[in-house]
């Protein structure tokens with residue numbers, strides 16, 4: 137299972153690389169990697185597992201965060217979170233997006249960033265995405281709200297982008313044009 141010691145931190149070069157497309161059909165190794173990523177996210181939302189293994193909670197994690205530069209990530213929202221998304225995304229793409237933007241009112245954090253970086257992170261409010269699942273089947277989704285924010289945060293990791301790259305350096309809390317806050 138993935139533990140905090142396996143998660144690379146800010147400054148590690150892999151976080152700034154462009155991750156490589158994954159060959160389909162998935163090799164057994166890549167299938168295990170994808171499942172391990174999902175397992176981490178689910179474990180990190182379970183009180184006993186957090187206590188037992190000292191996990192930092194996450195709603196998503198991308199392969200580059202465990203030093204594997206492959207285009208795979210997992211996102212999982214617990215059913216009682218009020219959000220409806222639990223996916224393993226392989227070779228994910230945003231195929232279209234709204235003009236409108238959105239941002240988390242509380243700003244963003246990252247399992248690979250051991251410090252708090254305040255500021256609004258502008259993202260697309262609504263996105264149409266496509267990716268392949270564990271069986272190599274292509275799926276398409278329309279996302280908005282926190283699921284859309286999470287998908288963009290994880291996709292950024294596959295492109296060597298960190299959330300704070302999007303924060304306005306002059307005024308981190310400057311009003312973002314045509315954007316709505318998500319609390």
Ligand SMILES: O=CN(O)C[C@@H](CC1CCCC1)C(=O)N1NCCC[C@H]1C(=O)Nc1ccccn1
Pocket residue numbers: 193194195196197198201244245246247248282285286289290293
């Ligand atoms: O690449 C993946 N990561 O770095 C894990 C991140 C991914 C999220 C950051 C913003 C959107 C996706 C993550 O989940 N976190 N970041 C660090 C600590 C807390 C946790 C978090 O934001 N949790 C959360 C947020 C809103 C509602 C409920 N829970």
Ligand code: NI
Pocket residue numbers: 245246247248289293
């Ligand atoms: Ni992150």
